[in-house]
Structures are given as structure tokens and as C-alpha cells.
Amino acid sequence: MSILYDEGQQAIATESRRVLEARVSKEELLPLLETSGRYHEGYWTTAKEQGWTALALPEAYGGLDLGLIELGLIAHQAGRSLSGAPFLTSNFGAAKAIELYGSDDQKTKWLPGLASGETIGAVAFASGANALPARPALTLTGERLDGVMTGVAGGLAADIAVVFANGPGMPVLAVAELADVKRTAIATFDNSRLYADLEFAGTPAETLVTGGAAREAALHILALQAVITAHEQAGGAEAMMEIARDYAVTRRAFGQPIGAFQSIKHRIAEIYGLVELARANCIHAASREGQADFITAAAAARISATEAYDTASRDCVQIHGGIGVTWELGLHLHTRRARSLAIEQGNLLFWEDVLVDRLTGEAA
Template sequence: MTILHDEGQQAIATESRRVLEARMRKEELLPLLELEGRYHEGFWATAKEQGWTALALPESHGGLALGLVELGLIAHQAGRTLSGAPFLTSGFGAAKAIELYGSDAQKARWLPGLASGDSIGAIAFASGADPLPAQPGVRFADGRLDGIAPAVSGGVAADVAILLSAGADGPVLAVAELAGVERRTVASFDNSRCLADLVFAGTPAARLETGGAARDAALHILALQAVVTAHEQTGGAEALMEIARDYAVTRKAFGQPIGAFQSIKHRIAELYGLVELARANCIHAAAREGADDFITAAAAARLSATEAYDSAARDCVQIHGGIGVTWEIGLHLHMRRARSLALEQGSTLFWEDILVDRLAGEDA
């Protein structure tokens, strides 16, 4: 595949952008920062209504049988408009785990609800620098889970979770229904991510994979989510670049637009380069789903998109000067989201290690 989208994919991008720009309002997102465990219900209702939750899932279970490329286009536009819920990514990750590694009964139980958006999924791997620790904090034994999965994105509202747990003979990838599971809401600088500690106490669960296969499967699911997140990050970076550009050509200082000064124009040009590199990496990674080098491509997309969004969030605030840090203008919404997304699927250190290990293996 080239790094250009075809006509149908461009139509998906155009229509999703039109819908989201018409329905997402900064005034609705700002209050969510001060409310724990709440998300923007309008965004999630739109995602369900438009069929975005079903986009990359099989038709046999209520999906539209498209792919990661098309879902990435939706995530890109969601990033531009600061979608106020994490479930598009986490629901996709949970659904793919069940589709790829689950039994027929598990697919029939969960995939139709995840495709319609009536059920919400979460990926409860460990948070922090290493999302795939050698010793997970949740234990799997005799079909039950015990322990705490910390800071799970979407955990406040999720109905089903996919976990990498510790079993007697090594890692276990498991699926668990969350009805009755204790959820401890985690306050963060981006509360719309609905973070929660999931406390398992003899919770029934089903085994998906074990041993080395479990860890490989978990990395694959994490990479799928990382590609979706990278698209979202790239969309946010693109929006910030455009905001900075528009401000630079209208705001005047010393009798001329501030965009005439080299320190401003060079910074915006650098952001353009970062955004385009991230966009190309995202499209390439999405197109490599199922290929041998998918994990490598996903790591590259994740790293370039994180750099683009972080740089754009920082530079856009600086270009705006004092007004850039005010509550009303809302640039801090992007700053908060950039930092949240930079950590959700594993830190840059984690993905750098993955990329180096993969490249070294390919060269060997």
C-alpha cells in the first residue's frame, strides 16, 4: 500500500471530521477535567451511531469488516477534536483479543456488544514504563483472578477486560467480565480517560493464551492499540499546528504578524515536518497489520506520533504566549491529552526497546 488513502478512505476521513467538528465543543470538555470517572457521552453516542465501534470487526459478529487503516482515520479526526472518551481504542483492543484468541462462545458472548458499542472493553495490562511486566500484579489460578490492575484506561465504565496475568506456568492472557469487580477511580490530569484500579478478588476469568504465546499475543494487542493511538496523537498534533499557524498570521507585534519572525515560522515548519512523518508512519503501520514487520511499524508510528503531539502541544502554547496558558482558550486540553496518550500504551522507552530489538533481529 502507498502512503496515500484511496477515495473511499478519504470519504471516511472527510465525513468523520465533519461530524465531530459539528458535535464536539470545548465548553463541554473543560468541565470533565474536574470530574472523576466521567466522559463525554456525546462523543461516545456519536461513535455508536456512526458505526465506528464496529468498523474493524468481522461481519459475522456485527462488524463492518474494514480494517486498521479505516479505524485510524476515525482516530485521527477524534484526536483533532479531543474526543472525550477512551473507549474507541480500548473497545477495539478488547474485541481484537477475543476475535483472535477467544473461543467461539467468547466471541458470541462479547463481540456483538463491543461492535455495537453497547458493551465497553478495556485492556488491563500493567501501566507505567513497561506495560508487559515479567511479573504481572494480577494472578490467575483455577479460572479466577486475584490482584489489582492499576490505572486501567476506560476501567471506570468497562464491561469486559483483557488481562496479562501471572499463572503457575507463566503468563496468562485472560478475559474477565467486570460485573461486581471493585473499581477505584484514579484522579488524573485528563479525567475523561476514566482511569480506574480494577480490584480482582476471586473473579471468574477465561484463559485465552498461556506462556510465551500469551506475552506475544499481549504485545500484538498492544501494538494494534498503539497504532490507533498514534493516529489520534497525529490528529491532535495536526490540529495544534494549524492553530499555531492561524494565530501567527493574525497576531501582530512590532507592527507585523508574529509569523514573520524566524523563531515562529521555523517552529511551525518543524511541526509540519513532525506531523507529516507521523502521518506517514501511521498509515504504513496500519497497512502492515498481519505482516511480519507489523510490530516494528507500530513502534515507529507510536514513537513519531508521540514526539509530534508532545512538540506541538508545547510549541503551540509558547507561540500563543500568555493567553496560551489560560483556561478559556483550551490549549491545555491538548497538553493534557498529549501526556495521557504518551503513557497509555507504554512509554517511549518501552517502544524504543521494542523497535531496537525488532530491528536487531531482522538484521541478524
């Protein structure tokens, strides 16, 4: 694919940015930090109204039959505006797991609701800091799930979850309804992510795929979500870079804009370089969906976007000085989000290991 977006894709980016800037505000997001179990309902209503939940799903199940590139554009703008819910990523991950590995009956049962956004999906693979453990925390016996999944993004509001579990002598990818699952909210510095521990106790579940294919399937779903998250991180980093730039050319010290000082201008230039590298890696990864090197490209995008957002959020606060840490200015919203996204879908160590393993395999 060309590194440039076509006209239609540019229109998606422009319109999604316009809509989100009009409907998501700092004043609405700040109270969510102090409230557990709530998300920005206006954002999620907008996502459903605009068809973003259906964007990358098949037309046969209510989708728009576009792809990862277009959904990435939406995620980029969501990152810029600090979207107050994790469901764009988790719904996509759950839906793709069912689309790629489920039966026709399972697709008919779940995909229309996920496409419309009326059903909220979560993906629960991790065990502690391990995004894809050798021995999953859940056990599937017959068609019943038992065990506890910790720190599931969106878990407090999800209707279904795609899980990675121990089956009879082999790993299993399965989908389960969460209506009767006990949920324990995890209070964090980014409460709108709705992190929760999910306790399964004889919960009915439907198998999607088993055996060695289950682990590869789980990694593929993680990679798809990682590309969406990387776009969101790149969008957030871009927003912080622009905020730092605008402040540096208006704030004056010693008779000149602080942007005239090398320590400031060089720092903003470094952020710009990180943002552009992350953006390029995101575009490349999205364009490689379905190709043999997709996992490698997804890992590279995830690593570069995490570094860009972490650096941009930290340096933007430092450039602002004392006012940068005030509640009212709201820069901490991006700092909190940068830290939250850095651990969702696997942390840096996980994706660095994935990248090294893939590159070592190619070199061999």
C-alpha cells in the same frame, strides 16, 4: 499499500471530521477536567451511531469488516477534536484479543456487544510503568483472578477487561467481567480518560491463550492499540499546528504578523515536519497489519506520533504567549491529552526498546 488513501477512505475521513467538529466542543470538554468518573457521552453516542465501534470487526459478529487503516482515520479525527472518552481504542483492543485468540463461544458471547458499543472493553496489561511486565500483577488460579491492576484507561466505565496474568507456571491472556470488581478512580489532569485501579478478588475469568504465545499475543494487542493511539496523537498534533499557524498570521507585533519572525515560522515548520512524519508512519503501520514487520512499524508510528504531539502542544502554547495558558482558550486540553496518550499502551521507553529489539533481530 500506497501512501495515499483511496476514495472510500477519504470519504470516511471527511465525514468523521464533519461529524466530530459539529458534536464535540471545547465548552463541553472543559468541565470534564474537574469531574472524576465522567466522559463525553455525546462523543461515545456518536461513535456508536456512526458504526465506528464496529468498523474493524468481522461481519459475522456485527462488524463492518474493514481494517486498521479505516479505524485509524477515525482516530485521527478523534484526536483533532479531543474525543472525550478512551473507548474507541480500548474496545478495539479488547475485541481484537477475543477475535484473534478466543474460542467461537467467547466470540459469540462478547464481540456483538463490543461491535455495537453497548459493551465497553478495557485492556489491562501494565504493571506500573511497565506496559508488558515479565511478572504480571494479576494471578489466575483455576478460573479466578486475583490482584490489582493500576491506571487502567477506561477502567471506571468498562464492562469487561482483557488482562495479562500469571497462570500456573506460565503467562495467560484472559477476559473477565468487571461487574463485581472494585474500582478506584485516579484523579488526573485528563479525567475523561477514566483511569482506575481495578481490584480483582476471586473474579471469574475465561482464558484466551496461555504460555509463550500469551506474551506475543499481548504485545500484538498493544501494537494494534498503539497504532490507533498514534493516529489520535497525529490528529491532535495536526490540530495544534493549524491553531499555531492561524494565530501567527493574525497576531501582530512591531507592525507585522508574528509569523513573519523566524523564531515563529521555523518552529511551525518544524511541527509540520513532525506531523507529516507521524502521519506517514501511522499509514504505514496500519497497512502492515498481519505482516511480519507489523510490530516494528507500530513502534515507529508510536514513537514519532508521541514526539509530534508533545512538541506541537508545547510549542503552540509558547507561540500564543500568555493567552496560551488561559483556561478559556483551551490549548491545555491538547497538552493534557498529549501527556495522557504518551503513557497509554506503553511509554516511549517501552516502544523504543521494542523497536531496538526488533531491528537488532533483523540485523542479526
